[in-house]
Amino acid sequence: MDFKNRDIISINDFSKEEILHILKLVRQVENRPKASILKGKILATLFFEPSTRTSLSFSSAMEQLGGEVIGFSNANVTSIQKGESLWDTIKMTEQYADIIVIRHPLEGSARLAAEAASIPVINGGDGANQHPTQTMLDLYTIQKTKNKLDGLHIGFVGDLKYGRTVHSLVIALSHFNPTFYFIAPDELQMPESYTDELFQKKIKYFKTADLNRFAKEIDILYVTRIQKERFPDPLEYEKFKGIYKIDEQFLQNVKKDLKIMHPLPRVGEIDKAVDSTSHAAYFGQAANGIPVRKALLAMVLGKLK
Amino acid sequence: MRKKSKTRNGKIRPKKITTGISKEEVKRELNISAIDEGTVIDHIPADATFKVAEILDLENHKGVVSIATNLKSKSMDKKGIVKVGGKGLTQNEVNKIAIVAPDATVNIIKNYYVKEKIKVNAPDVIDNVVKCSNPVCITNNEQIATKFYAAKKDPLMIKCHYCERTMGKEDIEII
Numbered sequence: 001m002d003f004k005n006r007d008i009i010s011i012n013d014f015s016k017e018e019i020l021h022i023l024k025l026v027r028q029v030e031n032r033p034k035a036s037i038l039k040g041k042i043l044a045t046l047f048f049e050p051s052t053r054t055s056l057s058f059s060s061a062m063e064q065l066g067g068e069v070i071g072f073s074n075a076n077v078t079s080i081q082k083g084e085s086l087w088d089t090i091k092m093t094e095q096y097a098d099i100i101v102i103r104h105p106l107e108g109s110a111r112l113a114a115e116a117a118s119i120p121v122i123n124g125g126d127g128a129n130q131h132p133t134q135t136m137l138d139l140y141t142i143q144k145t146k147n148k149l150d151g152l153h154i155g156f157v158g159d160l161k162y163g164r165t166v167h168s169l170v171i172a173l174s175h176f177n178p179t180f181y182f183i184a185p186d187e188l189q190m191p192e193s194y195t196d197e198l199f200q201k202k203i204k205y206f207k208t209a210d211l212n213r214f215a216k217e218i219d220i221l222y223v224t225r226i227q228k229e230r231f232p233d234p235l236e237y238e239k240f241k242g243i244y245k246i247d248e249q250f251l252q253n254v255k256k257d258l259k260i261m262h263p264l265p266r267v268g269e270i271d272k273a274v275d276s277t278s279h280a281a282y283f284g285q286a287a288n289g290i291p292v293r294k295a296l297l298a299m300v301l302g303k304l305k
Numbered sequence: 306m307r308k309k310s311k312t313r314n315g316k317i318r319p320k321k322i323t324t325g326i327s328k329e330e331v332k333r334e335l336n337i338s339a340i341d342e343g344t345v346i347d348h349i350p351a352d353a354t355f356k357v358a359e360i361l362d363l364e365n366h367k368g369v370v371s372i373a374t375n376l377k378s379k380s381m382d383k384k385g386i387v388k389v390g391g392k393g394l395t396q397n398e399v400n401k402i403a404i405v406a407p408d409a410t411v412n413i414i415k416n417y418y419v420k421e422k423i424k425v426n427a428p429d430v431i432d433n434v435v436k437c438s439n440p441v442c443i444t445n446n447e448q449i450a451t452k453f454y455a456a457k458k459d460p461l462m463i464k465c466h467y468c469e470r471t472m473g474k475e476d477i478e479i480i
Contacts, residue, residue, distance in 0.1 A: 010469060086447055108443035108467025127441050129468055193471050 004302035007114035008122045010130045011168045016175035019139065020149075022295065025304055026140050030291035037303045038067035044097035045071030046089070046113075047124070048104040053264070053286070054124045054133070058101050061293035070097060090116035099301060102126075120300040128164050134263060135168040137292040141285040142173075142220055145259045149173070153217050155181040157244050158224035158269060160190045165263045166224055167194060174198060180205040181214045188226070188240060211244050215253045221246070223262045223269050223282075247271035251279060261285050340369055343390040345412040345419075346402060351375045353405040354385025360401045360479055361389060368392060381408065401434050401479055403427045407461055429455050431463060438476040442468035451480070 001021045007013075014022070043062040047055050050073060059069045086109055093100055094117045102113045103124035110123035110130070125131040143149050154173060156166050160182050170180065170190070180198065182190045182205060189207055198205050206214060223246055231237040246260060246269060262270060262282040274280055298304035349357050354374035363370045369390030378384040394402075394411060402409055403425040413421040433450040444451045444467050452466035464471045 012469065086443070087449070104443075105441070106443045106446050107439060107441050108465065108469070111467045112443050112447065112449060126443075127468075 002302075002305055003299040005120050006300050007120055008132050008296055008300065009110050009114055010123070011132045011135045011172045012130075014132075014172075019136075019172060019175065022136060022299070023140055023143055025299060026136070026288075026291050026295040027144075029295040029298070029304070033064070033294075034298075035064070036066035037298055038062065038065035038301060041067040041099065041301055042097040043067055043069045043071075043297065044093045044100045045069060045073070045124075046093060046100060046102045046104075047071065047073040048075040048102070048109075050074070051103050051125060053289070054101075054103060054131075057289040058122075058124065058293050058297075061290050061297055064290070065294055065298060067297070071101075086112060087116045090121075093117075094119045099297065122296060122300070125164075128162060130168055131164055132168065133289070133293055133296060134165050135172050136296070137285065137288045138165065138169050138222070138261065138263070139172055140288050140292055141261060141281060142259075144288070145281050145284070146219060149176040151177050152219045153179045153181070153214075155183055155214060155218040155221045156190075156224070157183040157211060157221060157246075159188050159226045159230065159240075160184045160224070161188045162227060162230045163224045166190075166222065169222065170194060170198070174201055174203050178203065179217075181218060182207045183209070183211055183214075183244070185209050185240065185243065187236075211250065212253060215250070216255060218258060219255065221254075221258060221260045223260060223266070225262075225265065225267055225269060242268060244269060245271060246274055248273050248277075251277060254279070339417055340371075340388050340390040340414055341417050343368065343388065343392050343414050344394055345389075345414060346387045346406070347384070347410045347412065348378070348381060349374075349385040349387065349402075349406040349409050350381065351383035351385050354387065356405045356479070357385070357387050357402055357409070360405070361387070361392070361394075361398060363387070363389060366392065397434070399423065399425055400428050400431065404431060404434060404461065404463075404477060405474075405479070407458065427455055427458055427461055431455070434480060435463065435472075436478045436480050437465045437468060437470070438472050438478065439465065439468050439470045442470065444468075 045055055045058055055073055062069050090113045099120050100117060101122045101124045102110050105127050107127035107129040110121060110126045114121040123130055123132055146152060160166050226240050228237050258279050259281040260279045264282060264286055295304060346357055351374050354372060358372055366389060371388040374385035375383050399411060404427055407427045409425045411423040411425060412419045431453040435451060435453055437444045437451055442465060453463040454466065456462045456464040456471055460474060462471050462473055
């Protein structure tokens, strides 16, 4: 499978076979790191909104492979301030770099960037739409901790309505015969457009507001933050803030080999006491961002097949 | 499909257009008179009748325009008909109509007869016809053409190529 010059915009663009192939290459990169394969290559990181985690891990991944990084993490310092269109910004950037990573608050911006650029573009998050490298690292974490992707019982808890990571992961996992448990109050439940798609694909799912109801069934619990910035009314946020708490007491009723994931940052959804248990997979998950992004950079630059 | 009558030499004889209006309604002298040249769009869902008129910019049309809506129909709940004298439709206009009226038929009229009957069909790809209902979609913030895919045809659900949001009929706004 050759991913040379391929854009990485949405998890929806990848087939099951392609996802499995990418995960295989990530493992290869993690086990046998190849230094310097991207020597002489330049990555442009265009971060129109701040994201320390994604930006730093892409830069670190590029430098670990011998490449160089240029870019900005604050659109206020660019010609965007002068009214330059995204299209023109991309047309200009492609003269300076071999690959672009873009993060932008507007949905669909990465797709547009990919259409404007003749060099590969990786989506580092376009508003509430897609963040495919996060999805890849979530899949990699699940595969690594469970030694498989097929037939797992996966719970999602927190803000399932607005949670971009949840939506993309649910779509990606639906290739692998899962059973889903969507744990959220009605106001933050999984949107119907997604559950309709699961229904059509004959994938089993349960909706509940009760965290403990399916605790004994679940292999992976994916916890998300209730995002303050999504609520127009601060009182609404106060109502849901802290509604679910993963703590030692909760862990008494779960499967022994339950793994807990979280895209981070957390703001109290997971008690610190959970960190030292065998259930905590979230720091390992964050660390997996490096091999995943290294593999993807090397693949689209034609250095890994 | 209506049976076509043939002349002695085997040629198809064009049929006079029937609009699906009951005799009773005709008796009441509708203002939907026949047109000699132009287009009749039939089988429009009643609630989309004026949308079709808007798509065709009939407000500014100089020829004869007849619009009827909430008519009884055998094949649908209630339907609308739009007749436009002296105007043919472009493919782009037919595509736009297909999005709001997926079961519509477009009759091309020449010399009071139906010269051609086109069944509209919602296209798989809808280029620059619909505005994305998502205010934070890049297409609403940068000057680019919109693009949608038909995710489902009945009822019509379309998915934005850029922001990947799915929209139903109620959210569809024609550019």
